[in-house]
Amino acid sequence: MRNYQFTVIVQQDEEGNYLAICPALQGCYAEGETPEEALGYLREVIQLHIEDRQARQEPIYEELFSQRLDIAA
Template sequence: MKHYQFTIIVQRDEEGNYVAICPALQGCYSEGETPEEAVAYLKDAIQLHIEDRQARNEPIYEELFSQRLDVAA
């Protein structure tokens, strides 16, 4: 079994829920009432996403690096 590492982002939406997003896996996100719940659900979503791609013999793209940008607006 191969292990993967992905960068995730946790944000708060306008209703006060937490949204966890995995940018490397397009469309892979989850929502929870706490950051921990959102991350736990996202981990499940990532595992299902990977299993689905493997079943269809599709590649699983791995991140090269992540970086924070400081932008003035």
């Protein structure tokens, strides 16, 4: 079994719910009423995504690096 590390982003929407996104894995996101709940659901989504790709013998793409950009507008 291999361990993977992914960057995740947590955002709050207009209704106050939280959205957790894993940009490195297309389609991997989850919502929750708290950041912790959204991250818990996202962990399950990522696990299922990895298991599905392994079953199909498809590569699991990992990010090379992440960087925060400051943009003045």
